[in-house]
Amino acid sequence: MKTEKIIAFIKRNKFILIIMLLLFIERFAALYELGIYYSLNSDDVSYVKSGIIFANNGTITILDHITAQIMPGMTVFIGLLSLIFGEGKLLWLVLKLVWIATGSLTAWFIYKSVNLFAPKWCGLLATLPLFRPDFVWMDNLILTETPFILFFTAMIYFTLKMGKENNYKNFWGCAIFYMLALMLKANIAPYPVFALIYLLVLKYDRKLLVKQIAILAAVVLCFVVPWSIRNYVHFKAFIPLTYGAGNPTLLGTYQGINYPKDSELDYETNVDQKVKEKYEKYYDENGNPEARYRKYISLKTDEIKAEYRQKVWREKDIKSYLYSYLILKPRDMINSIFYWKTAFNIGAEKLVNFPIIEILLCFFITAASLILKKCRAPVIFALLTYIGNIYIYATTFSFSRYGVSIATAKFIIIGIGIYLFVHLISRAIKSVQKYDLKSQFEVVPESEEIKIEKF
Numbered sequence: 079m080k081t082e083k084i085i086a087f088i089k090r091n092k093f094i095l096i097i098m099l100l101l102f103i104e105r106f107a108a109l110y111e112l113g114i115y116y117s118l119n120s121d122d123v124s125y126v127k128s129g130i131i132f133a134n135n136g137t138i139t140i141l142d143h144i145t146a147q148i149m150p151g152m153t154v155f156i157g158l159l160s161l162i163f164g165e166g167k168l169l170w171l172v173l174k175l176v177w178i179a180t181g182s183l184t185a186w187f188i189y190k191s192v193n194l195f196a197p198k199w200c201g202l203l204a205t206l207p208l209f210r211p212d213f214v215w216m217d218n219l220i221l222t223e224t225p226f227i228l229f230f231t232a233m234i235y236f237t238l239k240m241g242k243e244n245n246y247k248n249f250w251g252c253a254i255f256y257m258l259a260l261m262l263k264a265n266i267a268p269y270p271v272f273a274l275i276y277l278l279v280l281k282y283d284r285k286l287l288v289k290q291i292a293i294l295a296a297v298v299l300c301f302v303v304p305w306s307i308r309n310y311v312h313f314k315a316f317i318p319l320t321y322g323a324g325n326p327t328l329l330g331t332y333q334g335i336n337y338p339k340d341s342e343l344d345y346e347t348n349v350d351q352k353v354k355e356k357y358e359k360y361y362d363e364n365g366n367p368e369a370r371y372r373k374y375i376s377l378k379t380d381e382i383k384a385e386y387r388q389k390v391w392r393e394k395d396i397k398s399y400l401y402s403y404l405i406l407k408p409r410d411m412i413n414s415i416f417y418w419k420t421a422f423n424i425g426a427e428k429l430v431n432f433p434i435i436e437i438l439l440c441f442f443i444t445a446a447s448l449i450l451k452k453c454r455a456p457v458i459f460a461l462l463t464y465i466g467n468i469y470i471y472a473t474t475f476s477f478s479r480y481g482v483s484i485a486t487a488k489f490i491i492i493g494i495g496i497y498l499f500v501h502l503i504s505r506a507i508k509s510v511q512k513y514d515l516k517s518q519f520e521v522v523p524e525s526e527e528i529k530i531e532k533f
Contacts, residue, residue, distance in 0.1 A: 093198070094189045097205055101182040108214045108421045109178060114170045118418070122220040126173070129156025130165050143373050146309045147322035151261030152222055177224045181217030184208065184486060187231040191490045194238050195453045196497030204493025207485075210432065211424040212417035216482065222262040223416070223483050229259035230266070231486040234463065237273045238456055244283040249290045253297055260301075263483070264319040265470055270294060272466060276459040313374055314359065321374060324381030326475035331387040333410075333476050334402020338390045349383045356382075407476035408468045412437050414478035433481075436488045440464070443495030450502065453494050460487045 088095060109116075117123050124140055131139050132153045140147055156173065163169045185205040192201035207213070217224050236252035252273065259266045270291075277287060302318050309317035331337055354361065357378060360371040367375040391399045413433050417426045440461055447457040464487035471480040 093202055094186060094205070097189075097202060098182045098185050101185055101205075101208055102178060104209060105178040105181060105214050105217050108218050109174050111422065112215075112218050114167060114174060116218060118219060118221075125152045125220055125222075126156060126170070128153040130160050130169075132157030133160035133165075141373070144312050144370065145373065146313060146317045146320055147373065147377060149261050149264055149320060150305070151225075151258070154261075155225075156220075173220050174218060177217050177220060180228050181208070181213065181224050184228045184231050187228070187235045188486055188489050188493065191231070191235040191238055192493030192497075194235075194242060195456055195494050200493045200497045203496055204489045207432070207436075207489050210429060211421040212415050212426075212429055212482075215419065215421040216416055218421070221479070223479060226259055226262045226266075226483050227486055229255045229262070230484060231490075233259060233269065234460065234487060234490065237276060238459070240273075241277060241280045241282065241455065244286055246290070249293075253290075253294050256294070257297060257301065260298075260319075264322075265467070265480075267319065268466075268470065269463070272459065272463045275462075276455065279455055313371070321377055323474055324377040324379070324384060326477070327473070328380040328384040328387070330407065330473070330475040331384050331391065334398065334406045336391075336395050336398035337402065338387055338394060343387065343390060345383065345386075348386045349379065352382055353379045403472060404469075407472040408465075411468055411472060411476045411478070411481040414476075414481055416478040416482040433485075436485075436492065439495060440488050440491045443491055443498060446495065446498050446502065450498060452498060452501065457491055457494055460491045463487050464491075 127142075128139050128148075129152065131137060131142070137144055138148075138150050138153050139145055159172055159176075160169055163172045185208055188205050188208075189198075189201035192204045232255040233252055236248050236255065239248040240252060256266070256269060259269075274287075274291070306316060306318050309315070313321070315321075353375065354365075357367075357371075357375055360367050360375055362368050388399070415426065415429050415433055417429060420426070444457050444461050447454045464484055467484045468481065471477070
């Protein structure tokens with residue numbers, strides 16, 4: 079019976095399975111070209127080391143220090159694999175294969191999301207951007223982006239399906255993938271707000287929705303409470319998710335136009351002294367942060383410095399501040415690609431126009447959905463989720479890595495848009511044909527009729 083179900087499943091989904099297989103082969107070819115140990119020698123190596131340390135002593139660390147700078151998902155997952163496959167080449171190979179498979183599996187949820195509103199072939203076309211070299215290259219790096227994209231896309235799929243079916247099955251799918259995404263990136267925490275608005279617009283069963291919100295809150299608390307206790311034990315502070323936002327927020331104050339110059343600012347009075355006063359308990363008798371708190375104090379210093387710079391910037395030139403945060407930084411993130419090196423010797427210059435084309439298509443498709451009064455809710459939901467997360471990231475640091483992590487929302491919109499375009503063309507053709515048919519039987523006005531004489 080199981081064999082028959084598997085065969086039926088394969089027959090029913092053969093084309094998307096072929097695409098997923100081709101995506102895997104393409105990424106494996108890049109792995110062969112780049113090598114098992116290929117990395118950026120940056121966050122990716124730190125994550126692997128963190129996982130190995132977790133496998134050895136059960137602690138969440140970064141750069142060998144106990145931390146709450148990152149969410150624990152990467153560390154725990156890599157640590158579990160390290161327990162099985164060791165700490166050397168085999169671990170790296172398994173990680174690369176898992177990341178390649180994860181990147182390939184993302185196509186499934188793009189396809190299924192589009193198919194909720196459009197024919198299967200539209201869903202297939204929506205997955206084609208995943209063949210681009212920048213995604214292939216990214217899936218060969220042990221970073222949070224690849225698994226996060228999968229969880230983010232699955233989360234959107236189950237949210238869209240909740241809009242069509244009032245039940246617990248889709249809710250649990252959404253909740254599970256939300257928690258998995260949250261374990262990688264704290265920035266996704268506000269996502270339930272976007273989902274809630276979407277479901278309310280679709281008149282989702284209110285009583286069921288209230289129950290599901292309560293369940294999700296309980297699930298989140300099951301992580302937040304023990305994680306917060308753990309963080310309080312180590313850092314003597316309430317940290318429900320991470321304390322890592324200070325550094326990217328500070329870096330973000332150097333983006334845009336007319337931001338304050340360091341030479342104009344008094345960091346000694348407005349940053350250093352404030353840090354020592356606020357975090358005095360973390361300092362030793364010599365006035366230096368204790369070794370275990372140095373990274374924590376460093377990031378908190380960045381946070382206070384960022385707040386100071388933003389305050390001065392607003393007071394100095396509120397217009398340039400708003401223009402930078404509301405226009406320039408989001409725009410730069412939307413128009414960027416995460417592709418620092420190359421795969422298959424294809425340079426970044428050949429790919430830079432894709433994000434611009436994609437976002438223009440998304441806005442055009444949104445307008446078309448409003449005009450045609452078709453698929454309005456899912457298209458607007460996907461676009462607002464994408465733009466909303468862009469702005470969440472832009473409040474800190476405009477970075478191509480952050481932007482790519484939510485790119486699949488655009489692909490879902492484009493897949494639905496292909497269907498809308500075909501529908502629009504079909505309607506136009508029918509309209510022309512109807513007009514031509516009418517013209518063949520057009521009644522000649524009485525004044526122009528030819529009078530027939532009687533014989």
